[in-house]
Amino acid sequence: MTWNVCAGTYNSCPLFRRTTAELAWHVAVLATKADVVFLQEFCTGADADLERELEARTGRAWSIKSAGFAHPDGSPYQCSPDWNGRARGTQSVTLAVAEQDTRFEVHALTSPPWGTRRYAVCTADRALCTAHFSSGSIYDDRQKGAPYRHRQLRELFKLGRGVVGGDLNLVPRDAATAYEGRDECDPRNRWTYVTRKRKIDYVFAGDGRMRGCFVDYARKRWSDHVPMHAWVAR
Numbered sequence: 001m002t003w004n005v006c007a008g009t010y011n012s013c014p015l016f017r018r019t020t021a022e023l024a025w026h027v028a029v030l031a032t033k034a035d036v037v038f039l040q041e042f043c044t045g046a047d048a049d050l051e052r053e054l055e056a057r058t059g060r061a062w063s064i065k066s067a068g069f070a071h072p073d074g075s076p077y078q079c080s081p082d083w084n085g086r087a088r089g090t091q092s093v094t095l096a097v098a099e100q101d102t103r104f105e106v107h108a109l110t111s112p113p114w115g116t117r118r119y120a121v122c123t124a125d126r127a128l129c130t131a132h133f134s135s136g137s138i139y140d141d142r143q144k145g146a147p148y149r150h151r152q153l154r155e156l157f158k159l160g161r162g163v164v165g166g167d168l169n170l171v172p173r174d175a176a177t178a179y180e181g182r183d184e185c186d187p188r189n190r191w192t193y194v195t196r197k198r199k200i201d202y203v204f205a206g207d208g209r210m211r212g213c214f215v216d217y218a219r220k221r222w223s224d225h226v227p228m229h230a231w232v233a234r
Helices: 020-028 044-058 147-159 172-179
Strands: 002-004 036-043 063-068 091-097 104-108 119-123 128-132 163-167 182-184 201-206 210-215 228-232
Touching (some): 002 228, 063 104, 091 119, 128 147, 147 163, 147 172, 201 228
Parallel strands (some): 002 036
Antiparallel strands (some): 063 091, 104 119, 119 128, 163 201, 182 201
């Protein structure tokens, strides 16, 4: 499953300022049959709650790794506190795997010097990798041709050796190189970004490995993105 939770700093999103326990619940109830979860705009302070909630709901051990974003000066890109005023950590890209003691790696992606510092999180064998690319806003790779997002795309797919995905902030025609030698979850390219009704969220796997895809429009009021579930052959 991949999902941009939109929990961090956007006050128009339903999970803005929700507690870490509530964030964990909203993810875990969607992931009861998942083996892998890619999250974007999660909060690092919710990692422990997410691990407990996933383990309680699935009866399996889980491993969680988050990479917190940073401002151009290197300071943490903090999630807004919850509605009780408690800190929720740093806005993050997060990888959860239904295995005990999974080893992870964090890789910096080339980001605009004036924009948010972006990262990819992968398992140590790079069989799983996820990222959240620059947004394309005026302060984050708005230039013609989206040069930083295309560089991030090349970097992510050089890292990933298996299942790769996340919020790439590119529509399919602009992410065309990612399709070379790979299948994407939803060949129909249905929208995943609620606000503008376009597809910018992806799960890729090697040719022939993709078995099915479900775009969960029933959750369109939970975030500004909808969750997407992929079934991938091992």
